[in-house]
Amino acid sequence: MTAGHLLLFAALAMLVSALTGRFARRIWLASTIAGAVAALAAAVWVLAGGAEFEWRSGFPVGGEPLHVRFDAISAFFIALLSIVGGACAVYSSEYWTDEAHPRSARAGRVWWSGLLMSLGAVLLSSNGLHFLVAWELFAVSCYFLITLDRQRAETRQAGWLFLAASHAATLCLFAFFATMAARTGSWELGPMRERSDLSPLFWLALLGFGVKAGMFPLHIWLPSAHANAPSHVSAVLSGVAIKAGIYGLVRFSGWLPPPAGAGWVVAALGVASAVLGVAFALGQHDLKRLLAYHSVENIGIILIGLGFALVARAQGNAAWGLLALAGALLHVWNHGLFKSLLFLGSGSVVHATGTREMSLLGGLWRAMPWTAGLFMLGAVAISGLPPLNGFISEWLVFLGLFDAVNSPGSVALATIPALVLLGMTGALALACFTKVCGIVFLGQPRSGAAERARECGPLMIGPMIVLAAACLAIGLAPAFFYLAVARAAAEWNPAWGGVGGPASLGTLGLANILLLLVGALAATLLWWRTIRAGLRRAPTWDCGYAKPTARMQYTAGSFAGIINEWFAWILRPWREERRPEGAFPSGASLVDHTPETVLEHLVEPAGEVVMRISGLARRLQHGRLQSYLLYIVIGLIAVAALVLRANGP
Amino acid sequence: MTFILETLLRLAAWLLAAPLLPGIINKVKAWIAGRRGPPVLQLYYDLARLWGKGVVMSTLASPGFIVGPAVAWVALVGAALIMPLGGAGGALSFRGDVLLLVYLLALARFCTAWAALETGSAFEGMGAAREVSYAVLSEVALITAVLSLSVQTGNVTLTDMLALSVGSGAVLLAAGLFAVLLAENCRVPFDDPNTHLELTMIHEAMILDHSGPPLAVILHGASLKLLLFAVLLSQVVLPLGRLSPLAAAGALVGTVLGVTVAIGLVESLTARFAFRRVPLLLTAAFLLCLFALLLARKGGVG
Numbered sequence: 001m002t003a004g005h006l007l008l009f010a011a012l013a014m015l016v017s018a019l020t021g022r023f024a025r026r027i028w029l030a031s032t033i034a035g036a037v038a039a040l041a042a043a044v045w046v047l048a049g050g051a052e053f054e055w056r057s058g059f060p061v062g063g064e065p066l067h068v069r070f071d072a073i074s075a076f077f078i079a080l081l082s083i084v085g086g087a088c089a090v091y092s093s094e095y096w097t098d099e100a101h102p103r104s105a106r107a108g109r110v111w112w113s114g115l116l117m118s119l120g121a122v123l124l125s126s127n128g129l130h131f132l133v134a135w136e137l138f139a140v141s142c143y144f145l146i147t148l149d150r151q152r153a154e155t156r157q158a159g160w161l162f163l164a165a166s167h168a169a170t171l172c173l174f175a176f177f178a179t180m181a182a183r184t185g186s187w188e189l190g191p192m193r194e195r196s197d198l199s200p201l202f203w204l205a206l207l208g209f210g211v212k213a214g215m216f217p218l219h220i221w222l223p224s225a226h227a228n229a230p231s232h233v234s235a236v237l238s239g240v241a242i243k244a245g246i247y248g249l250v251r252f253s254g255w256l257p258p259p260a261g262a263g264w265v266v267a268a269l270g271v272a273s274a275v276l277g278v279a280f281a282l283g284q285h286d287l288k289r290l291l292a293y294h295s296v297e298n299i300g301i302i303l304i305g306l307g308f309a310l311v312a313r314a315q316g317n318a319a320w321g322l323l324a325l326a327g328a329l330l331h332v333w334n335h336g337l338f339k340s341l342l343f344l345g346s347g348s349v350v351h352a353t354g355t356r357e358m359s360l361l362g363g364l365w366r367a368m369p370w371t372a373g374l375f376m377l378g379a380v381a382i383s384g385l386p387p388l389n390g391f392i393s394e395w396l397v398f399l400g401l402f403d404a405v406n407s408p409g410s411v412a413l414a415t416i417p418a419l420v421l422l423g424m425t426g427a428l429a430l431a432c433f434t435k436v437c438g439i440v441f442l443g444q445p446r447s448g449a450a451e452r453a454r455e456c457g458p459l460m461i462g463p464m465i466v467l468a469a470a471c472l473a474i475g476l477a478p479a480f481f482y483l484a485v486a487r488a489a490a491e492w493n494p495a496w497g498g499v500g501g502p503a504s505l506g507t508l509g510l511a512n513i514l515l516l517l518v519g520a521l522a523a524t525l526l527w528w529r530t531i532r533a534g535l536r537r538a539p540t541w542d543c544g545y546a547k548p549t550a551r552m553q554y555t556a557g558s559f560a561g562i563i564n565e566w567f568a569w570i571l572r573p574w575r576e577e578r579r580p581e582g583a584f585p586s587g588a589s590l591v592d593h594t595p596e597t598v599l600e601h602l603v604e605p606a607g608e609v610v611m612r613i614s615g616l617a618r619r620l621q622h623g624r625l626q627s628y629l630l631y632i633v634i635g636l637i638a639v640a641a642l643v644l645r646a647n648g649p
Numbered sequence: 650m651t652f653i654l655e656t657l658l659r660l661a662a663w664l665l666a667a668p669l670l671p672g673i674i675n676k677v678k679a680w681i682a683g684r685r686g687p688p689v690l691q692l693y694y695d696l697a698r699l700w701g702k703g704v705v706m707s708t709l710a711s712p713g714f715i716v717g718p719a720v721a722w723v724a725l726v727g728a729a730l731i732m733p734l735g736g737a738g739g740a741l742s743f744r745g746d747v748l749l750l751v752y753l754l755a756l757a758r759f760c761t762a763w764a765a766l767e768t769g770s771a772f773e774g775m776g777a778a779r780e781v782s783y784a785v786l787s788e789v790a791l792i793t794a795v796l797s798l799s800v801q802t803g804n805v806t807l808t809d810m811l812a813l814s815v816g817s818g819a820v821l822l823a824a825g826l827f828a829v830l831l832a833e834n835c836r837v838p839f840d841d842p843n844t845h846l847e848l849t850m851i852h853e854a855m856i857l858d859h860s861g862p863p864l865a866v867i868l869h870g871a872s873l874k875l876l877l878f879a880v881l882l883s884q885v886v887l888p889l890g891r892l893s894p895l896a897a898a899g900a901l902v903g904t905v906l907g908v909t910v911a912i913g914l915v916e917s918l919t920a921r922f923a924f925r926r927v928p929l930l931l932t933a934a935f936l937l938c939l940f941a942l943l944l945a946r947k948g949g950v951g
Contacts, residue, residue, distance in 0.1 A: 423792035431781035434762040443769025504743035523719040534703030540768040554774025562782035
């Protein structure tokens with residue numbers, strides 16, 4: 001039994017699941033889980049130090065032999081794909097049932113298998129042509145999963161935007177792989193670190209993969225797609241699919257020699273994504289849209305780490321680059337885990353209440369204690385707080401940047417703003433998640449729907465528990481998981497192969513364990529003391545006001561108001577208010593909304609210009625045959641003139 | 650064995666000394682105002698009294714209302730144990746421990762804000778919103794201060810970062826950190842711990858509904874945080890690594906007392922700022938720390 005056998009088994013199981021998805025729900029679920037477990041086992045095999053797996057077919061497919069390469073970087077991403085893909089498949093079997101969604105549930109299962117298989121093929125393929133084919137299949141599966149609920153116009157629009165952005169990205173990737181094939185004479189991919197003539201291609205890859213990863217300002221498709229897709233799809237989109245973009249960047253920045261300054265560009269884009277992603281998130285009132293913007297933020301953190309790793313590699317493989325890269329890679333896992341946990345949690349909320357609007361939620365902890373508790377765990381993790389996993393990866397990135405500042409040379413000064421803004425991102429994320437947890441789960445229900453909410457079943461809670469346990473495990477035993485990260489990092493830059501991890505990672509894990517244990521102990525003691533001292537329940541003391549109502553609570557908008565004002569220059573919030581007037585005011589209202597600014601103020605105006613120019617061109621086509629003949633004559637004369645000129649004296 | 654004994658001793662010192670600071674501040678304020686003021690040990694009496702009292706909990710609140718303060722207190726105690734004390738170092742010291750300290754403070758903030766939002770009261774929501782929003786700016790200033798300490802000493806371990814004075818930047822850094830201390834601990838001019846108008850409060854607004862033992866834990870945690878920042882500020886200024894252990898301990902205690910008196914003086918002599926001016930003051934604190942950082946950088950290169 002080797003990684004190759006396990007992969008083959010996983011592929012066969014996924015094939016069975018794709019074939020049975022339409023009619024046999026149970027077999028689909030069983031084979032998807034079997035495939036995920038086998039793929040995870042294969043990934044663990046390689047990450048734990050087992051032999052890497054490489055296979056070339058004797059027969060060509062589409063003119064090229066299949067080339068599968070399963071190294072530590074592939075294994076790293078496959079591990080995430082299999083955990084999140086498997087967990088969300090279980091979740092979907094209760095969340096998106098045949099009974100509730102007779103039109104789409106069957107297709108949803110088949111596309112789910114298609115997504116897992118095509119993404120797996122992207123991660124394994126080592127041939128440019130097959131990579132592109134797999135990439136397109138992956139994009140199409142994503143599209144059909146996003147638009148599962150396509151009765152709603154919003155969903156169709158989100159799907160269309162996704163498809164357009166995705167194809168713009170694929171165009172860049174076509175150019176990337178085709179140029180590379182033309183230069184090297186083969187579609188085969190592999191380490192080409194000596195070919196400095198290939199380095200400008202990195203910019204094409206950055207554009208193409210950057211759109212998929214959702215980095216600012218190429219993230220325009222991301223919020224609406226994540227918000228309108230069914231929640232198990234949002235979870236896999238945010239947890240895994242956008243990581244395919246990161247995979248591409250990691251893979252090809254490792255294999256190709258990146259151009260000078262590439263690291264700084266990536267890091268700068270990362271900083272912009274991190275700060276602006278969380279700023280936009282704070283302005284949202286839609287629970288899933290808010291989570292989607294946090295994906296932009298976390299991709300930013302990953303890019304900061306990757307960017308500084310590139311800088312370090314260009315500076316003679318400085319050791320701090322390994323810390324930054326390790327932080328970035330570990331954050332790929334961490335974000336995949338806690339973000340899919342949060343999306344599944346939001347899915348349970350939507351399932352129970354039928355709304356994503358935070359101003360209609362509230363007080364859900366009473367009806368949904370499991371969901372509330374698990375969502376809170378995810379919130380602590382994504383805010384980068386100890387003792388969970390988000391803290392570990394942010395700690396690694398921070399440590400790398402601190403060392404970069406302390407390193408001799410010109411790197412130090414430019415690192416300072418990145419470090420300060422990374423610190424700011426953490427505090428902003430914390431502000432955003434206190435808002436989400438507080439508004440959605442605590443307080444008093446703000447609508448009848450929130451009051452009638454019921455906890456979801458075990459098939460929805462179970463996968464969330466698995467993801468939460470993974471978050472906790474990485475937080476408590478970082479030194480153990482670092483081994484896997486180090487193998488992937490060594491694959492990226494062989495010069496970092498023998499460099500050991502930070503010695504203090506074990507101590508950090510110990511501190512996290514202590515924090516968890518003592519925290520639990522203190523909470524128990526205080527609870528016990530409170531009961532002993534006498535616990536009485538009474539209405540909230542609202543400044544002596546006798547009859548507080550749900551509508552008097554603080555809202556999501558007011559909670560984020562202070563910070564939104566700081567970022568108003570880019571958020572451009574839209575606001576409509578009717579102030580109370582006169583001695584006996586009859587009514588007042590305030591509506592505010594943070595739009596997708598890049599889309600509405602940059603892409604759409606640019607699109608309109610293109611449409612207007614196209615409109616001008618349309619005047620040439622009017623159906624009058626005489627004019628068409630005239631065009632042909634003019635065209636012929638022009639061609640003749642060109643030919644004569646070329647052959648002339 | 651000695652390690653455990655030492656840690657317990659250190660823990661006892663932190664836990665017992667912390668409630669002294671608010672008492673001193675109040676005494677200073679009373680002296681300036683020409684009153685006799687409450688006894689210096691007032692907070693100890695308050696804590697003892699609260700510990701024995703019953704609890705009234707909002708009907709809306711979940712167990713998080715009690716768990717939140719407990720976890721926040723543990724996080725603050727953890728941060729205190731990491732903080733080195735003069736020559737004695739920290740109970741737990743490793744490369745990058747300073748980041749753990751910063752994030753433990755963040756964890757405490759998360760838990761306090763969480764517990765505040767449990768009640769569904771607009772006032773506590775308002776307090777929590779202000780707390781987490783202004784913390785963004787003070788965290789930026791704090792990270793910059795940490796960074797300048799790190800650049801000055803070429804280190805990311807607290808014990809080594811604080812062993813020597815930061816040199817020429819010390820004054821700038823001390824001024825910046827003092828502003829951060831006032832903001833993070835909700836003192837005048839950012840917040841007024843004595844006000845009784847809920848609309849104008851930050852920290853006090855968050856804990857309006859807490860009572861009994863949980864309130865005692867919150868109050869003790871707040872005093873611990875104040876002591877933590879005062880100790881940090883003192884060590885940034887003092888080159889304790891150069892002194893003998895006894896002298897270092899004396900200097901540390903003296904400076905912490907000095908900082909406490911300074912807080913009392915600020916509270917007596919200035920009024921609370923309007924909320925829209927709070928970001929300005931915090932930005933100024935950030936700039937002070939940034940200038941200290943640039944000075945440290947310049948010193949390192951030149």
